Amino acid sequence: MENLFDIPSEYKDLRASVRALAEKEIAPFAKAVDEDHRFPQEAADALQKAGLAAAHVPTEFGGDGADALAVVIIIEEVARVCGASSLIPAVNKLGSLPLMLGGNKDQKQRWLSQLAQGKGFSYCLSESDAGSDASALRTKVERDGDGWILNGSKKWISNAGISEFYTVIAQGDASLGSKGITAFVVEKSDPGVSFGAPEKKMGFRGSPTREVYFDNVKLADDRRISEIGEGFALAMNTLDHTRITIAAQALGLAQGALDVATKYSHERKQFGKEIFDFQGVQFMLADMAMNIEAARQLTYVAASKSESNEKDLRFFSAASKCFASDVAMKVTTDAVQILGGYGYVSDYPVERMMRDAKLTQIYEGTNQIQRIVMARNLPNA
Template sequence: MSANDLYALPSEYNDLRESVRALAENEIAPHAAAVDEDHRYPQEAADALLKAGLSAAHVPTEFGGEGADALAVVIIIEEVARVCGSSSLIPAVNKLGSLPLILSGSKAQKEKWLPQLAKGKGFSYCLSESEAGSDASALKTKAELKDGSWVINGSKKWISNAGVSEFYTVIAQTDPSKGSKGITAFIVEKSDPGVSFGAPEKKMGFRGSPTREVYFDNVIIGDDRRISEVGAGFALAMDTLDHTRITIAAQALGIAQGALDVATKYSHERKQFGKEIFDFQGVQFILADMAMNIEAARQLTYAAAARSERGDKDLKFFSAASKTFASDVAMKVTTDAVQVLGGYGYVSDYPVERMMRDAKLTQIYEGTNQIQRIVMARNLPKG
């Protein structure tokens, strides 16, 4: 291998980017403003992504999916988020919800649920609770074994695409005396008796992706729904997040790139004092810093995705680092994009105010950036 090859993406990834970008521009972007304004699910995006095999591209080919690797999924999410953050949650949530099944489920379990996911039935992830956010091991939802079946009672908070998804990975306490080692993972279906949903949260951003509580009232399921060993659910949940927080980095990266694209174009169109505002050094410095930091975030995110695919030992550090850095960059870039557009940036005629609102959540969910810094520190090389 020559030095010329070291940092060049193979052509298939560039081809994927071009195809996803075309789809996003033509079939998702035209609806993005209305999706945000009306707080409605981006059905047009869901239909377009499903038709193109992109709504759950990570599903292995043997189960009816595209078999996309971690980097390909990152590129898909990045390009969709570039025009609509809410729509990018479709492939991101589907991967998050189903990855515990992929990592730990039996072949029979995979054969049951993954083909349905590939055909468009969504998969959400139920970990967080009202009193168990950053401290996920403090969860109270219980699953009790009675007469060979599991009975689940409790509720989950902040669940993305709740009510739209058909399937839910539920992390529940099966032996409270063992703390985090008494937690087990299950699959619950939307149609199971006793499953219900709260009202959609009224959110600052990602308004097109419904976020709701999920309630479990004596939900009875068989042991064939258990996808971890009894007591191994918390470890599985954490392993899942090591892989999937990279998709949040991808979201942040796409949002930031979209904001830079808008700001750069506007800087050449807007004239003040008889010339383009791009010609002012102050604006050039802002745009240059935006582009520099986005490119740094992209390199870190892609490096993390490669480690996810290989299962490298330093994945925890790179996963946390990519999510933290990319989301911090997205917040700064979108804020600066609003500044470049001035008054126009502050109103919804342009998408940068929406992008700024969406960017904020990437610093919070799948582990706040403060928690990610703790993860990074604990996974620094010793010596």
């Protein structure tokens, strides 16, 4: 019988090539990136050179045209050695997907071609008082002749200040609620755009998270990438596709932690034998591997549904992100436990992986919100 649950060879080859690149050109800098709270420029350069920083960009705009599963594998393998570096391809897809879903061909040519050349793209939805309740945003856009004027701020923006382009979701008519919201592309060089200080974070310290401010930013109408009043729907549709990249990130963190813990369990000896030989440790490693494989299958199915835009995507997207991130938190915590005192210090990467894993349960919708999304979109058997 044909193996229906095995990925085609081209994806396996992609995994091997990304893993080799990550081990050689990203892993050696991961510790310093975390400890120094600095952007992983080495990873950015390596990913860009290999065409992996924005592989999802269609070939007609200079990208590789990678499908959703390929992007998942890229992010997974980078996150396996460095969570912060995996946010480069993940944020580029998140920031540019609204343009790909809602923009016209001229707009796509204008910005996607530059993204493919290495100019990053971030996503501006969350605000101080609009996180899980994203429709409560207060960043305001007003008509100005044939154009628009943008005022307000966005919070928790990944790679802010590094990216050249920003998808900004703004309210044009508060009386209409979510139906008054419209989406725009804002450029870093636009007059009136500025950035707050980098947040001091528990994890993902190499990816700058900053507030973005808009002070009377003038935008021509060709910056608008949604129909007027349809920006919120576009933002939510985007997340249905990109939550899967967070699942991929969680997978990579979990797999990296399991790899370290397994290797350590054979090296560490207590009471005259490897700690791997103790049943308690074996049970932990078995559960870690089992749950990672379950999360991987769910994530890959969700990626397939994203590519074909199937009607049950919303459930599978939320489920993959929720399950994989919960697995990552458990696996990385157990990896720290297996390494004992060594797991608690930065000599080994598992404490960094545990800190990074926590965020995957929070951003792009907390796992509590994901469970609400799943409940409202239960698939038919």
